[in-house]
Amino acid sequence: MFIDEHFLVAFGYRKLDWISKVAKSYSMRELKYTKSAIRSLRKMPANTATLIISKIEAYANEPETQKNNVKMLKGRQGFRLRVGSWRVIMDDDGNVLAVLDIGHRSSIYE
Helix, strand or coil, rough: CCECCHHHHCCCCHHHHHHHHHHHHHHCEEEEEEEEHHHHHHHHHHHHHHHHHHHHHHHHHHHHHHHHEEEEECCCCCCCEEEEEEEEEEECCCCCEEEEEEEEECCCCC
């Protein structure tokens, strides 16, 4: 089950609301977050979560800007986006970019 950016606001995560509105105004692709991805964002520090969301939206708008931080996964479907020591597991279905999971590099692949 995927959840869009409005779900973040519904659960009181308003700090990231303005980022979603600004990025949504010029975004070509729709972003969908799974419950586990949202849970991970809510548990981490706000500045880290803001950085990760901005990198995800930068990739959704212009994939070439994050090309050196994105690699296809081996052994499972999707690809990963590297943001410092954090990893974002995503799947691309044309116009929809699905954020499957977010976690620290030491535990995300388990």
